[in-house]
Amino acid sequence: MDDHGRGPDPRPEGGPGALPEPPAESAESAESVPRPLPYEGVWRFTASAVDASVPQARHAVRDLLYRQGVPLSDDLAQGLLLIVSELVTNAVRHAALLSPVLAVEVAVGAEWVRVAVEDAHPYRPTALEADHGRTGGRGLLLVREIAREAGGMCDVEHTAGGGKVIWAALPLKPVRTP
Numbered sequence: 001m002d003d004h005g006r007g008p009d010p011r012p013e014g015g016p017g018a019l020p021e022p023p024a025e026s027a028e029s030a031e032s033v034p035r036p037l038p039y040e041g042v043w044r045f046t047a048s049a050v051d052a053s054v055p056q057a058r059h060a061v062r063d064l065l066y067r068q069g070v071p072l073s074d075d076l077a078q079g080l081l082l083i084v085s086e087l088v089t090n091a092v093r094h095a096a097l098l099s100p101v102l103a104v105e106v107a108v109g110a111e112w113v114r115v116a117v118e119d120a121h122p123y124r125p126t127a128l129e130a131d132h133g134r135t136g137g138r139g140l141l142l143v144r145e146i147a148r149e150a151g152g153m154c155d156v157e158h159t160a161g162g163g164k165v166i167w168a169a170l171p172l173k174p175v176r177t178p
Contacts, residue, residue, distance in 0.1 A: 037110055039068040044105040047088070049096035049119070057088045057104050061115065070108050071172055079146045080115060083154075083168045086139040087117035090166070095121035099163060112152070116167035124156050124164055143168055 043064055047053035061084045065072060072080070084104070091102040099120035107114040125140055140156075147154040147168045154168035 034110075039070045040108050040110060041068065042105065042107045044103055046101050046103050049092050049100050049102050051092060053092060053102070054085055054088045058085050061104065061106055064106055065108075065113070068108065070113060072113070076113075076150060076170060076172075079150055080113060080168075080170060083143050083146055084115050084117075086143050087115070087166050087168075090125065090139045091117050091119045091121075094123070094125070095119040095163075098122075105165075105167075111173060112169050112171050114167055114169035116165050118159060118163060118165040120161065120163035122158075122162050122164070124158065125166075140166070146170075 045057075045060060047057055058081050062077070062081055065077065065080075088102065088104065091099070095102070101120075103118040105114075105116040105118070107116075143166075144154050147170060150170040152168060152170035154166070156164055156166045159165055
């Protein structure tokens, strides 16, 4: 049964960074398909791979979530904005040479919010473990931990164009612990 992206799994179908397209509605299927909530949707914008894009992307995502009325707790919003900052920073620092433009995507479903940053650099990073003698280099580890603590997930995937998309998805409702 297809839930048209409204369910608990924010992993895109049909390739990295893409969300499934709902099929065209017929008169009889329109009644069985749940209507999107007012805040549901997918938004994408591009930015130059420069330092100034980090706060600009964070503010754009914050303003978008606020404008759409996405039901986020303060903690979840702060975690999500930190993820955006880390992902854009990583793209600026590590991919700018091969990818002067990056894309930021925000997708909101009934039960989750997903942010993704795509660049054209082919290197697929991995989360480094903490090395207290080093500064930097732990952005993806931080993203993974924020997502995990919120009950969400994150991943790095290759794009059809040879680049990559790094995404994190967090549930909108608090995770219940037994």
